[in-house]
Amino acid sequence: MTPRRRDAAATRQALLEAARTRFTQVGYESTTLRDVAADVGVNLALIKRYFGSKEGLFKAALAASPRFLADLPPDxxxxxxxxxxxxxxxxxxxxxxxxxxxxxxxxxxxxxxxxxxxxxxxxxxxxxxxxxxxxxxxxxxxxxxxxxxxxxxxxxxxxxxxxxxxxxxxxxxxxxxxxxxxxxxxxxxxxx
Amino acid sequence: MTPRRRDAAATRQALLEAARTRFTQVGYESTTLRDVAADVGVNLALIKRYFGSKEGLFKAALAASPRFLADLPPDxxxxxxxxxxxxxxxxxxxxxxxxxxxxxxxxxxxxxxxxxxxxxxxxxxxxxxxxxxxxxxxxxxxxxxxxxxxxxxxxxxxxxxxxxxxxxxxxxxxxxxxxxxxxxxxxxxxxx
DNA sequence: CGGGCAAGTCATCATTTGTTGACTTGAGTT
DNA sequence: AACTCAAGTCAACAAATGATGACTTGCCCG
Known part of the structure; x- marks a missing residue:
């Protein structure tokens, strides 16, 4: 594997996915930023850098999720x-x-x-x-x-x-x- | 009103009801024992006395709630x-x-x-x-x-x-x- | 009336957790 | 090779919160 280090976009994406999984599985309150950062193998301060706050991380993860019951066929x-x-x-x-x-x-x-x-x-x-x-x-x-x-x-x-x-x-x-x-x-x- | 003081049963019941409301409305994590105690107008240490822990309080409140879809008529x-x-x-x-x-x-x-x-x-x-x-x-x-x-x-x-x-x-x-x-x-x- | 005991309070501790500013490191540019 | 700036790390703080043991107070029974 070529662990692309210092790739902001990839790191941001990985944080989003880890956050989505945590938020979905255990809920907002029980999800700790330290856990999310650890999932990605990155320091927790990066979350603030990219998303500003826990609430910002949640909203970003939510926006990156597929919509429920979207793309219904007109048939x-x-x-x-x-x-x-x-x-x-x-x-x-x-x-x-x-x-x-x-x-x-x-x-x-x-x-x-x-x-x-x-x-x-x-x-x-x-x-x-x-x-x-x-x-x-x-x-x-x-x-x-x-x-x-x-x-x-x-x-x-x-x-x-x-x-x-x-x-x-x-x-x-x-x-x-x-x-x-x-x-x-x-x-x-x-x-x- | 006759605020019955020093009535263990009544206090316990009031704690249960306050807890049920909080747990239902904002969830387990966001419910603080201090809030529940304040709702009843009682000290937070009483919760430990009566229910042992937050988890104990939750289980007691859950057990005191009506069951979902119970008492369905056989008709x-x-x-x-x-x-x-x-x-x-x-x-x-x-x-x-x-x-x-x-x-x-x-x-x-x-x-x-x-x-x-x-x-x-x-x-x-x-x-x-x-x-x-x-x-x-x-x-x-x-x-x-x-x-x-x-x-x-x-x-x-x-x-x-x-x-x-x-x-x-x-x-x-x-x-x-x-x-x-x-x-x-x-x-x-x-x-x- | 006063002793005993349960009901209730108080102050405090330890931990968790979100937030933050200063610092370090690495990759690309000239 | 030196410079620069963004990517990333570190250490620490402050607030919130569950837990807890010592203390106080009111009611009841003899």
């Missing part, structure tokens, strides 16, 4: 497939943990909590847009948000709680019941 | 009603917060995390038992656990995230979509 048939893929924890190859968990384990910083609410509400809006015309059912947005709630709950039960049999269920086992839920919550406007 | 029709009631955050009159949140915001103590997993799995088993024969569908337990996941997600989105319109949705608005989900996940064996 209803493919929607269930993509939902299933994003709910399975091992479907984030480049990430060891489910990205939505970091949102939930955040600090109490007002900026973060507000952004979290917006991210959740935006996910519901994306689901609604992908599933069909919004006016098909009066409470369509509420129903879409219930679907987001299901996604959040699945992520929590799989990645944080480890509940069985849900944790070990593969995409195949999840797809069928998920399709039933999607059909129940978001009636297909083309199929009255 | 399928009433199941949705009870689910709806337990998902609405204001349906716990004696508690300001949803009890499932304290489970999620727990410390990393192995005893607690193991108990949490068991509590979730037991909730799924209770739903399954209330909804009908377990053998009606092969993956019935997985489906019941998805219902628990929905409950966890709804609790998180309502009480911790504050996502709209879900947070302001009342029992009436929730019952209809919830019934659709229950029917989709747990097919009624009496109605093939």
């Amino acid at each position: 209803r048939a493919a929607l269930v497939g993509e939902l299933t893929r994003q709910l399975a924890a091992d479907s984030w190859p480049e990430f060891g943990e489910h990205p939505v968990l970091m949102l939930l384990r955040a600090s109490g910083d007002p900026t973060v909590t507000a952004g979290r609410r917006e991210a959740i509400e935006a996910a519901a809006a994306r689901i609604l847009a992908a599933a069909g015309p919004a006016d098909s059912v009066p409470d369509a947005l509420l129903r879409a948000e219930l679907l987001v709630a299901l996604g959040v709950g699945v992520a929590v039960l799989r990645s944080a709680v480890g509940a069985q049999p849900l944790t070990d269920a593969g995409p195949d086992a999840l797809a069928t019941p998920l399709r039933a839920v999607v059909d129940a919550l978001l009636p297909d406007p083309h199929r009255p | 399928r029709a009433a199941l949705v009603g009870e689910l709806t009631r337990q998902l609405a955050a204001d349906s716990w009159p004696e508690f300001g917060e949803h009890p499932v949140l304290m489970l999620l915001r727990a410390s990393g103590d192995p005893t607690v995390t193991a108990g949490r997993r068991e509590a979730i799995e037991a909730a799924a088993a209770r739903i399954l038992a209330a909804a009908g024969p377990a053998d009606s569908v092969p993956d019935a337990l997985l489906r019941a656990e998805l219902l628990v996941a929905l409950g966890v997600g709804v609790a998180v989105l309502r009480s911790a995230v504050g996502a709209q319109p879900l947070t302001d949705a009342g029992p009436d608005a929730l019952a209809t979509p919830l019934r659709a989900v229950v029917d989709a996940l747990l097919p009624d064996p009496h109605r093939p």
Whole structure:
């Protein structure tokens, strides 16, 4: 290996990834900057240099994470497939943990909590847009948000709680019941 | 008011309630024993006296909380009603917060995390038992656990995230979509 | 009434942890 | 080879916090 020393960009990136893992796994409060620095093999003062503070590190790590329930296909048939893929924890190859968990384990910083609410509400809006015309059912947005709630709950039960049999269920086992839920919550406007 | 001084039972109870509120709202790490003691108007050393340690206080507060998705009626029709009631955050009159949140915001103590997993799995088993024969569908337990996941997600989105319109949705608005989900996940064996 | 004991307080300690300014080192440039 | 500046290290501080043992006070029982 060629341990590229004195590479600011690489160090910064490594810090981001270590921070994301810690924050996601043990939460904001239990993550210590010394641990993050040690993971990378770097001095803790570098975190201040690059991110200013612990809160800054958290926000940077959050911004570098994939969005929850983004990139949903506008095709209803493919929607269930993509939902299933994003709910399975091992479907984030480049990430060891489910990205939505970091949102939930955040600090109490007002900026973060507000952004979290917006991210959740935006996910519901994306689901609604992908599933069909919004006016098909009066409470369509509420129903879409219930679907987001299901996604959040699945992520929590799989990645944080480890509940069985849900944790070990593969995409195949999840797809069928998920399709039933999607059909129940978001009636297909083309199929009255 | 008659501030009953020197009443060990009352003081202990007050400490438990204050702790539950703090743990639920801001999580284990961010809850300080000084804050809990101050809420009750008592010295922090009493917490050690009654509960031994912070971890002991947490476990005692957890044990004093109502179980999530307990007391489900064995009647399928009433199941949705009870689910709806337990998902609405204001349906716990004696508690300001949803009890499932304290489970999620727990410390990393192995005893607690193991108990949490068991509590979730037991909730799924209770739903399954209330909804009908377990053998009606092969993956019935997985489906019941998805219902628990929905409950966890709804609790998180309502009480911790504050996502709209879900947070302001009342029992009436929730019952209809919830019934659709229950029917989709747990097919009624009496109605093939 | 007064002795005993539990209820409650006080002051303090040790540790953890975020923050910070001064210092050192290495790589590229001239 | 000397210079420069950013990358990185070091040591230390201050605040927060859980834990703890000694001390005080009020209630109850004889």
